[in-house]
Amino acid sequence: MFSEKDFIASNYTTIENANFQWSAPSNIALVKYWGKKDNQIPANPSISFTLNNCKTITLLSVVNKGDVNDFSFDLLFEGKPKESFRPKIQKFLERIVVYCPYLKQYHLTIDTENTFPHSSGIASSASGMAALAMNIMSLEKEICPSISEDYFYTKASFLARLGSGSACRSVKGQVVVWGNHAEVLGSSDLFGVDFDAMHEVFQNYQDTILLVDKGEKQVSSTVGHDLMHNHPFAEKRFEQAHENLSSIKEILISGDIPEFVKVVESEALTLHAMMMTSMPYFILMKPNTLEIINKIWSFRNETAIPVCFTLDAGANVHVLYPENVKEIVLQFIKNELVGFCQNGQYICDQIGQGANQLK
Template structure:
């Protein structure tokens, strides 16, 4: 697949300034993507739930460029200039110049905001980079009257999002997405994610994911650094084999609506992810004492009630609590009484599987 297109040049002298705005969600991986090669390609397949409330709202404003910069970008996060974020986005846009050469003709301003704490173990790069990728595909459609087919639009957005952040490629699809070559899923690709909601039991369409904010602090080791450390991890090859086996077992459970098998594999994956961090060189630990206390409470609650409440973790200390809608009332009572005292400032995000990203009216820029 080669999206390079030197013909994507605009007549900047006739350009009318404009805006494009997308809201794109985060996602939570059930089979974890941890370890990569080449240009953001995964060592093993992954499957994720697309969230609803944990999302990034991004507006890109463009006008004709007056400077000689290769990428002329002003970047604002939560209304404040963030040179650190700007450098990452600028680097990403430079990678995309062969695909979208018109980016070198424009002055760009990006205003973005998260509905959740940045860098605390919710996939903020997934929602942020997928939002930018979707914006760029909308710009292509606007400037060149292309990508009119929805499937083609979202596949290209997923491909572009992957180049910014691997997990971002899954955020462009609703409810459930798969990324990475998987033997039991013929359409699965390392280059982009595919939608998978129509292949699983209907119960997952309204599945809950309540996120316990154990800590809002920025992670001591970024996900990018964690991926790089897998290259020297003694257990890496066995891990990639294990992930493929678990992928087959988990997708079978999700097709059947087997919540016990689904939950057991999901929890094992979460603990494996953090075990890989602890066996890296150098080793590191992202869970906090309250993370472990919450895990024990969840396991005790499940043993006592028989309710299929399970946890997973991303690369951070915050627990994602997964459960079906039919037990939501009881589980939320448990969360509020037993688990929010373990959260920083008593905060948790009541989330669930969502309908995917949404293009918004650009004039309603909240920044």
């Protein structure tokens, strides 16, 4: 298994210019990571479904500028300069320069866009940082051709984590575990690992994202994670996450959907309970979030169709269900849930494979 020191690049050559382009998807955690230590280390392990349609596409152009004094980059979002993104990219580059010292040698042009509306309320930091990390690793592969495929993807996940913790789960695999866990071989706090022992019922699992509130997040993820320091229930929560990851590992292998529903919904509500019991405290759900949850519960009780929900740190609802009930669940969503979405908007997605290099 790779250590942090293994990711310090050395013995690389120089190129004059190059272009790379990658897409990387968002992901939705089933067992949530909430709370972190220094250097983007998670306080507890997490596991996520990689999405397929909600992704960031990033083109990276590099030109050798002949000096190594400092970082030099232009940043475009959907073809236009985006100055508000610069501080986050600058901070990311400063975090990774020890592992990618060659970056100061090049002027970077980062041109990025999302396949989902930027103002949709879906966090784009995971997909955005993963896509950028993949491009940086393509540059590293160009100047250091001997690196292996395993190293390429593992270091990409490692770098993505330093930009946005959950981004390390958007690099490779349908289901990804991030964080040390005794029962997951090769698991690490430094990068995500592919969990491939999955029952066929989960292979094409669906995720319809109901856009309840498309506004700016009430509280940033960084602030939210920091609130777990000295939280009265933090330690018990971290223990619970380990236990739930053990449970969902077996569930994903066995195909036990009723147990999947229990763990996933409990995890979603626990995440929000942590925010409601922090100091200061926040309620991230909206009235329509609760309306949707109750509708899902009623529908499941009446029909025995195994549809369930999960939530990120916000008001939007991810509706999860097997592919074989897709038609009836989408009809339910259109009939019963769309009215609770802002402007009636929702996004149909499903499990994907991770980042993809574009020609």
